[in-house]
Amino acid sequence: MHDWLLKKDEYRPAPDRIFFIDKSMLSIVSRISRLKREERSSTSFFYTLNPGLKFLTTVALVIVISFLRDFSSVVLLFSYFLLSLALIDISEIKKIIGVAVFAFISSAVILTPSVLMGNFLNSLIICIKVVSTVMAVNIFAYTTKNQDVTRSIKTLRVPDILILVFDITIKYIVVVGDIAVNMLNSLKIRSIGKNDHKVASLGNIIGFLFIKSKKFSEDIYSSMLCRGFNGEYTVKESSAGFGLYDYIYIVVNTLLIAGVLI
Amino acid sequence: MSALIDITGLSFRYSDSKALDRVDLSIHEGDSLAVVGPNGSGKSTLLKIMNGLIFPESGGYSFKGVQITEKALKEPIFSKAFHKSIGLVFQNSDTQLFCPSVYDEIAFGPIQMGMDEKQIEQRVGDCLSLLKIEHIKDRAPYNLSEGEKKKVAIASVLALNPEVLVFDEPLNGLDPKTKKFLKGLMIEVNNAGKTIICATHDFEHIKGVFRKVLVLSEDNKAVFLGDYDKIMNDEKFLLQNNLK
Numbered sequence: 117m118h119d120w121l122l123k124k125d126e127y128r129p130a131p132d133r134i135f136f137i138d139k140s141m142l143s144i145v146s147r148i149s150r151l152k153r154e155e156r157s158s159t160s161f162f163y164t165l166n167p168g169l170k171f172l173t174t175v176a177l178v179i180v181i182s183f184l185r186d187f188s189s190v191v192l193l194f195s196y197f198l199l200s201l202a203l204i205d206i207s208e209i210k211k212i213i214g215v216a217v218f219a220f221i222s223s224a225v226i227l228t229p230s231v232l233m234g235n236f237l238n239s240l241i242i243c244i245k246v247v248s249t250v251m252a253v254n255i256f257a258y259t260t261k262n263q264d265v266t267r268s269i270k271t272l273r274v275p276d277i278l279i280l281v282f283d284i285t286i287k288y289i290v291v292v293g294d295i296a297v298n299m300l301n302s303l304k305i306r307s308i309g310k311n312d313h314k315v316a317s318l319g320n321i322i323g324f325l326f327i328k329s330k331k332f333s334e335d336i337y338s339s340m341l342c343r344g345f346n347g348e349y350t351v352k353e354s355s356a357g358f359g360l361y362d363y364i365y366i367v368v369n370t371l372l373i374a375g376v377l378i
Numbered sequence: 379m380s381a382l383i384d385i386t387g388l389s390f391r392y393s394d395s396k397a398l399d400r401v402d403l404s405i406h407e408g409d410s411l412a413v414v415g416p417n418g419s420g421k422s423t424l425l426k427i428m429n430g431l432i433f434p435e436s437g438g439y440s441f442k443g444v445q446i447t448e449k450a451l452k453e454p455i456f457s458k459a460f461h462k463s464i465g466l467v468f469q470n471s472d473t474q475l476f477c478p479s480v481y482d483e484i485a486f487g488p489i490q491m492g493m494d495e496k497q498i499e500q501r502v503g504d505c506l507s508l509l510k511i512e513h514i515k516d517r518a519p520y521n522l523s524e525g526e527k528k529k530v531a532i533a534s535v536l537a538l539n540p541e542v543l544v545f546d547e548p549l550n551g552l553d554p555k556t557k558k559f560l561k562g563l564m565i566e567v568n569n570a571g572k573t574i575i576c577a578t579h580d581f582e583h584i585k586g587v588f589r590k591v592l593v594l595s596e597d598n599k600a601v602f603l604g605d606y607d608k609i610m611n612d613e614k615f616l617l618q619n620n621l622k
Contacts, residue, residue: 117508117566117567117570118508120504120539121504121539121570122570122571124541125491128459129454129455129458129459129462131454131455132458295470295472295473298468298470298473301431301473302468303476305430305431305461305465306461306486306487306534306535306538307458307490308462308487308490309487309489309490309492310490317477320476320477321476324472324475324520328520
């Protein structure tokens with residue numbers, strides 16, 4: 117055993133900022149945790165709806181709101197989305213409102229010249245349309261399991277192979293994200309002094325993740341070949357039936373769409 | 379003699395499940411402790427808490443008499459000194475290695491410690507020879523075999539000269555020769571005065587390395603803390619706790 121290993125180092129760390137590691141880690145962890153939202157225990161209205169029905173209705177509402185020109189109809193749909201928002205879990209309401217507020221501010225900034233030119237009402241309609249669309253998509257995303265999201269795309273006759281790619285992508289974002297968090301943890305606990313090459317360290321981690329992702333994709337393709345994959349993949353359509361809530365949802369949305377279009 | 383690591387009533391939960399339930403543990407300088415338990419018993423979680431990567435829901439953890447909390451580790455100087463004192467060898471070596479070459483990987487710590495070129499070269503050379511990996515010093519870590527990656531990961535932690543070495547399932551996926559080598563290394567490092575803590579399933583290969591053992595049960599409680607040989611010869615206890 118070498119001498120230096122037999123005695124304690126006289127070492128006092130030099131001051132250095134390492135918060136970039138924590139910040140990177142937090143941002144990855146929060147994104148992964150959103151993708152991991154699989155275990156839904158909520159039995160409230162939106163969470164129990166048929167995913168395919170919810171998906172089709174969301175698409176229909178987004179198309180309808182994009183066609184609307186009348187201020188009162190736009191406000192009516194916006195109110196409907198606000199009401200829908202009130203029916204989901206409080207923690208998710210906060211997140212959706214956060215995204216919606218950001219969307220509103222972004223579109224308001226973009227439309228500022230238009231407002232200054234006197235197109236206040238049209239600009240307001242566009243802003244409300246943007247916020248409503250963001251809310252509609254987020255309500256669907258937050259109240260539907262990832263696997264149901266991909267299955268529900270099937271109702272639009274999206275090719276199965278694309279759904280497979282989508283499924284695998286979601287799964288491996290989580291896997292690679294976990295690896296990224298562990299690597300940042302490793303960087304954090306080995307950053308015991310002054311690191312003058314922080315960007316290089318992060319660059320190395322990103323490079324490694326790229327190599328790892330490539331290996332994952334090769335392995336998964338090999339494993340698919342070993343299990344008889346021949347380019348054809350069949351996604352089973354969601355087998356969830358319709359319940360009382362689904363019929364209520366259909367009636368309300370049909371009346372709403374008919375009301376704003378007529 | 380006061381304990382180096384003192385854990386009292388420590389509990390931890392992940393969002394959907396319990397990971398540790400009121401665990402008590404105290405480790406003295408120079409101790410060698412194996413943390414054993416079935417899958418999901420909280421071994422890795424305990425090691426992560428010991429290394430200040432996550433923080434307990436309740437209970438306390440103190441290192442050299444100082445409480446390790448999220449707030450305490452937000453202080454950069456303290457955080458660096460703490461991480462210098464306790465090194466973790468991750469279960470998956472891939473996630474531990476992020477430098478372009480094995481040499482850079484091992485030199486990462488000494489460079490940060492502000493050592494001069496000669497000292498760094500000596501320390502890295504010593505670690506390479508100790509782990510018998512001189513021949514791969516210029517290779518990229520991601521191209522190595524699992525055994526070589528593990529050795530590089532250990533060398534990169536040893537280069538920091540920590541007082542405590544924590545191993546998370548170090549023998550997983552390694553061939554018998556590498557396992558034997560790592561067993562010898564752990565004994566050697568412990569004899570050099572370092573405290574070693576190791577989570578493992580591999581009882582056969584760690585015989586003679588540890589003096590103490592902490593057994594975690596399937597319901598995440600500490601069911602035994604004491605003499606390693608005594609408990610590892612208790613067939614009934616091992617079967618009861620899904621260890622055999």
